[in-house]
Amino acid sequence: DGGITQSPKYLFRKEGQNVTLSCEQNLNHDAMYWYRQDPGQGLRLIYYSQIVNDFQKGDIAEGYSVSREKKESFPLTVTSAQKNPTAFYLCASRDFRSYEQYFGPGTRLTVT
Amino acid sequence: EDQVTQSPEALRLQEGESSSLNCSYTVSGLRGLFWYRQDPGKGPEFLFTLYSAGEEKEKERLKATLTKKESFLHITAPKPEDSATYLCAFASSNDYKLSFGAGTTVTVRA
Numbered sequence: 001d002g003g004i005t006q007s008p009k010y011l012f013r014k015e016g017q018n019v020t021l022s023c024e025q026n027l028n029h030d031a032m033y034w035y036r037q038d039p040g041q042g043l044r045l046i047y048y049s050q051i052v053n054d055f056q057k058g059d060i061a062e063g064y065s066v067s068r069e070k071k072e073s074f075p076l077t078v079t080s081a082q083k084n085p086t087a088f089y090l091c092a093s094r095d096f097r098s099y100e101q102y103f104g105p106g107t108r109l110t111v112t
Numbered sequence: 113e114d115q116v117t118q119s120p121e122a123l124r125l126q127e128g129e130s131s132s133l134n135c136s137y138t139v140s141g142l143r144g145l146f147w148y149r150q151d152p153g154k155g156p157e158f159l160f161t162l163y164s165a166g167e168e169k170e171k172e173r174l175k176a177t178l179t180k181k182e183s184f185l186h187i188t189a190p191k192p193e194d195s196a197t198y199l200c201a202f203a204s205s206n207d208y209k210l211s212f213g214a215g216t217t218v219t220v221r222a
Contacts, residue, residue, distance in 0.1 A: 004155075006155075031208060035212075040121075040214060041214055042116075042199070042211075042214045042215065043156075043201075043212040045209055045210075048209065050208070058209070090156070098161075099143055099146075099161070099203040099208060099210070100144070100146065100158055101146075101210055102158055103155035103156045103157070103158075104155050105154055105155045106154065106155045108153070
């Protein structure tokens with residue numbers, strides 16, 4: 001089955017630790033995106049990548065980092081510099097011929 | 113400034129009671145208006161894309177329409193399984209990013 005996988009589903013970390021969230025897609029999509037979702041708010045864009053080895057900051061990139069070494073993979077690192085990292089993180093991908101984005105199941109990160 | 117607003121924030125319906133969700137947008141150069149369904153603890157599921165005013169799309173009990181300033185998601189004779197948060201988003205001519213509204217949470221009681 002084609003789709004987007006995110007792992008793990010739940011992640012717990014202590015304050016001050018960096019943590020990496022995984023996102024893999026087998027849809028052969030060119031573009032990939034990371035969003036953060038907080039209760040009562042819309043999805044906010046963290047980073048996106050339109051091609052391998054290139055990525056751009058979104059609206060709330062501070063405290064996050066990404067890499068895009070392979071077309072299928074777009075991992076997100078939440079660093080200790082992110083002041084409020086507890087949230088639901090969503091990865092999405094898009095075929096270059098359309099604007100529609102397709103989402104993975106999400107990772108819920110809790111930092112205490 | 114490009115922006116999108118959804119109303120109401122929450123909607124409680126009796127099974128079979130039809131209703132509509134609103135998505136108001138301001139964008140310079142609309143490339144597409146998107147509707148997604150999101151169940152609790154899951155990623156959004158793509159429903160529809162609308163490209164121009166007057167366009168309509170349907171899927172089961174859902175029908176999405178588009179004007180120059182708003183989009184509506186009509187739910188006809190809803191069932192409890194239609195309970196979810198419905199998100200709208202737009203893409204502008206500036207880039208391929210999507211801007212999302214905060215969503216409308218629909219609860220359908222049997």
